[in-house]
Amino acid sequence: MPTNDTREAIMNVARLMVQANGYNALSFREVAAAVGVKSASVHYHFPTKGDLGAALARRYTEELTDHLDGLKSQPDNGEKWAQYYTDVFRTPLMNDNRMCMAGIMAAEHSDLPTEVRAEVNRFMDANVRWLSEVLSKQRPGAEAETIQRQALAIFAAIEGAQLIARGRGDVAAFDQSIEAYRASGLLP
Amino acid sequence: MPTNDTREAIMNVARLMVQANGYNALSFREVAAAVGVKSASVHYHFPTKGDLGAALARRYTEELTDHLDGLKSQPDNGEKWAQYYTDVFRTPLMNDNRMCMAGIMAAEHSDLPTEVRAEVNRFMDANVRWLSEVLSKQRPGAEAETIQRQALAIFAAIEGAQLIARGRGDVAAFDQSIEAYRASGLLP
DNA sequence: ACCTGAACACCGTTCAAGT
DNA sequence: ACCTGAACACCGTTCAAGT
DSSP states (O other): OOTTHHHHHHHHHHHHHHHHHOSTTOOHHHHHHHHTSOHHHHHHHSSSHHHHHHHHHHHHHHHHHHHHHHHHHSOOOTTHHHHHHHHHHHHHHHTTTOOOHHHHHHHTGGGSOHHHHHHHHHHHHHHHHHHHHHHHHHOTTSOHHHHHHHHHHHHHHHHHHHHHHHHHTOHHHHHHHHHHHHHHTSOO | OOTTHHHHHHHHHHHHHHHHHOSTTOOHHHHHHHHTSOHHHHHHHSSSHHHHHHHHHHHHHHHHHHHHHHHHHSOOOTTHHHHHHHHHHHHHHHTTTOOOHHHHHHHTGGGSOHHHHHHHHHHHHHHHHHHHHHHHHHOTTSOHHHHHHHHHHHHHHHHHHHHHHHHHTOHHHHHHHHHHHHHHTSOO
C-alpha cells in the first residue's frame, strides 16, 4: 500500500541531498524538480525546511537503530562488531563521498532549526548508547563512566575520520585512521 | 600602516561567520552590513564568494602554522605538546561554540568551490605534517608510514571530538573524548 | 582606487486559487 | 487531499555609474 508516494519521494531525494551537501544546501525547488512537483507542493508535505530536516534525521536514526539492533541479536561475534560498526560510516563515503547525516548537520549546528538539532542529538545518543552496551559486555568490570566516555570517544573519532576523509575526497584516509585507532587500542 | 582597512574588516567578520555557521551560510550582504559598506563593495575586494573563502582558509592555515611552529621552538616539553595542540581545537568551542574552519568546510566539501577545497586540504596537510614531526621525535625508531597514519588519526579524532561537542553544544563532550584518546594511547 | 544602485536568477515561505 | 502561480524578502553576481 504505497500511501503518500510524493512524501516518500521527497524524503528519498532530500536525504541524498543532505548527505551530499548538508542541510543548508538543501533546496525545496531542487527537491521539487527532482520529484516532479512544484516547490509549493513540498511545503504542503513539510511546512518548513526544519520540518523536512527533522523528519529526515528522525528516519535516519531509526534506520541506524534497526541496523545496529540486528547486529546485536546475532551470535556474539567477538570483535567483529567494530568492523560492522565502522562500515556503517564507511559506506556513505563510498557512495559519492557522502557523509553521515548527523555528522554533517553537527557541523551546521548553529544554523539549524531547534527541531533538527534535537534529532541530531538523538542520533548521537543512540550511537553512544549502543556502543556503551557492546563495550560493557566486553569489559564487565569497567566503570559505567569509563565505558560511556570511551563510547563517546569512539563515535567522535569515527565521525572525525569520516569528516577528514570526505574533506580530502579520499576513503583511504578513513581506513588509515581506523587502523590507527585499532593499533592504539581505542577500537578493539 | 593600516592598508586595506575594509579588506581587513571583511576578513575578520567573515572568518567569525564561517566558524559559526559554515561557508554556505556566509552572506555577502551580512558581511557588508557588519562592515558598513554595500555588498557590491565586498565583491570589489573579493570578486566571488570562493575568493573570500579561499583567502580566509589560507590565512587560517598561516596562523595555525605560526602558532605550532612557535610551540616547536620551545624547549622540549615532553608530552605537553598534546595539551597545547588539543587546546587549539578547544578554544573555538569556548568561543560561542565555533568550529575549526577547515573542519566545518570539510563537511561542506562537495559544495565548495575548488579553490576553497584546495585550501582546506592545505590546512589538513599542515596539521598532519606537524604532528608527524612531533611524533617522530618521540619515537625515533618507528616507521614513517606508521607515524604518518597516527598523525592523521590524531587529527581526525580531534576534529571529530570538536564536531560532536559542537553538535551537542557541550564542551564537556570534547574533553571526555580527548581524555579517552589519552587513556587508549592514541594521544600521549 | 574604492564604492554604489539597479538588475538578474536564485532561495524559503505564504496564500489564495484551482482540482 | 493535493497541487499550483504569484508574490515577498532574501541570496551571489554583474555592471554601468559615481567619487
